Amino acid sequence: xxxxxxxxxxxxxxxxxxxxxxxxxxxxxxxxxxxxxxxxxxxxxxxxxxxxxxxxxxxxxxxxxxxxxxxxxxxxxxxxxxxxxxxxx
Amino acid sequence: xxxxxxxxxxxxxxxxxxxxxxxxxxxxxxxxxxxxxxxxxxxxxxxxxxxxxxxxxxxxxxxxxxxxxxxxxxxxxxxxxxxxxxxxxxxxxxxxxxxxxxxxxxxxxxxxxxxxxxxxxxxxxxxxxxxxxxxxxxxxxxxxxxxxxxxxxxxxxxxxxxxxxxxxxxxxxxxxxxxxxxxxxxxxxxxxxxxxxxxxxxxxxxxxxxxxxxxxxxxxxxxxxxxxxxxxxxxxxxxxxxxxxxxx
Numbered sequence: 058x059x060x061x062x063x064x065x066x067x068x069x070x071x072x073x074x075x076x077x078x079x080x081x082x083x084x085x086x087x088x089x090x091x092x093x094x095x096x097x098x099x100x101x102x103x104x105x106x107x108x109x110x111x112x113x114x115x116x117x118x119x120x121x122x123x124x125x126x127x128x129x130x131x132x133x134x135x136x137x138x139x140x141x142x143x144x145x146x
Numbered sequence: 147x148x149x150x151x152x153x154x155x156x157x158x159x160x161x162x163x164x165x166x167x168x169x170x171x172x173x174x175x176x177x178x179x180x181x182x183x184x185x186x187x188x189x190x191x192x193x194x195x196x197x198x199x200x201x202x203x204x205x206x207x208x209x210x211x212x213x214x215x216x217x218x219x220x221x222x223x224x225x226x227x228x229x230x231x232x233x234x235x236x237x238x239x240x241x242x243x244x245x246x247x248x249x250x251x252x253x254x255x256x257x258x259x260x261x262x263x264x265x266x267x268x269x270x271x272x273x274x275x276x277x278x279x280x281x282x283x284x285x286x287x288x289x290x291x292x293x294x295x296x297x298x299x300x301x302x303x304x305x306x307x308x309x310x311x312x313x314x315x316x317x318x319x320x321x322x323x324x325x326x327x328x329x330x331x332x333x334x335x336x337x338x339x340x341x342x343x344x345x346x347x348x349x350x351x352x353x354x355x356x357x358x359x360x361x362x363x364x365x366x367x368x369x370x371x372x373x374x375x376x377x378x379x380x381x382x383x384x385x386x387x388x389x390x391x392x393x394x
Contacts, residue, residue, distance in 0.1 A: 112378075119379035123329050126336030133339065137172065 067141050075135040081128025088121040171346030173277055191277040198262050198274060241385045245392050249385070252291070256284060257381045264338055264373025267345065268365055273373075276338045278331065285331035288384045292326065296391040307394075330383060337376045341368030 096114035100107050134140070177188040212224045220228055234254050239246040263275040274280045296304050308319045345364055349357060 115375055116379060116382055119333065119375065120383075122337075123333050126332055126340075129336050129340060130332055 063145055064142070067139075067145060071135045071139050071141060075132040078128045078131040078135065081131075082125045085122045085125035089118045092118050092121065169346055169350035171272070171276075171342045171350075173272070189277075190272050191274050191280060194266060194271045195263075195274040195280065197271060198259065198266055201262055202258055237381075238385065241382065242389050245389060249388060253381050253385060256287075256384070257377055260284070260334070260380055261373060261377040264377060265369050267338075267342060267369040267373075273338050273342060273369075275334055276342045278335050281331040281335040281338075282327075284334070284380070285327040288330060288387070289327035291384075292387050292391055293323075295388050296394070299392055300394055326387060330380065334376055334380055337372055341372055344368060 092114050096110055099110045103110075174190045175187040176190065176193070179186050179188055208223070209227045212227060215224075217224065234257070235246075235250060238250045238253050242249060260275060263273050263280070267273045293304075300307065308323075309316050310319075345361065345368060348361060348364060
């Protein structure tokens with residue numbers, strides 16, 4: 058394993074970093090699931106307000122999704138526009 | 147091992163680590179242009195944005211014709227246009243209240259543009275909203291409107307409001323102001339880009355029989371459903387932020 062180049066090391070670590078960054082997806086998953094569950098409960102309690110509940114739920118879920126998307130963006134940057142690789146010159 | 151690494155490095159000479167010719171979801175450079183001595187490129191995003199703009203223009207001209215002809219009892223296309231405008235009015239009115247009439251045009255414009263952009267993946271284009279430049283421009287428009295509203299209603303309390311409730315929180319409040327356009331643009335970009343990548347991987351990596359029929363569901367989810375939701379969310383958050391500043 059003595060023939061690992063600098064570039065290779067940066068690429069491999071970037072790939073691992075991208076994978077780690079996407080662990081951020083756990084949070085939004087739990088949050089959106091919780092919101093959907095509460096939304097279902099609310100519709101069960103008050104079926105008349107279905108439209109309002111659905112739009113509020115979707116808005117909240119979209120906001121909760123943001124942190125996961127930050128992780129996705131970090132992952133994409135590491136894979137496709139790697140600043141670390143550029144630094145090697 | 148050495149061979150494998152060399153392969154990876156030579157792949158990197160393109161722009162991406164997955165420089166597989168079959169997988170294709172990145173922006174492509176088409177025509178070089180010099181602007182003030184800077185080398186910039188006309189990309190696929192420009193082309194698809196133009197196509198989306200032309201689509202909206204043709205739709206608008208058709209709508210204008212249909213409304214000018216205007217029957218007392220609407221039918222067909224006129225009915226659809228009236229339904230669209232009424233729904234838009236209702237949505238904007240329910241979340242902006244008395245400010246609705248000033249902003250219904252802006253909200254309608256960004257909703258049309260974002261929605262047509264998001265579903266353009268259905269027609270084989272690369273959605274313009276999957277390019278961070280487009281979404282950042284949209285979010286900056288909203289940011290300018292938000293700050294304009296804030297200055298209009300609370301004059302130079304805009305500055306003092308940053309020092310509330312205690313002066314110590316000034317940096318956090320400032321970051322909070324600038325985080326708004328950042329999170330708005332990244333949310334839209336991330337969602338559309340995720341859909342584009344998923345479909346690009348599906349079309350690029352799987353054998354031919356998986357490409358028939360199955361992508362219909364992926365397109366329905368990523369382009370239609372996700373696109374519509376993100377359009378609604380972007381417009382809704384814009385309205386909420388602006389109303390927040392106007393009523394302050």
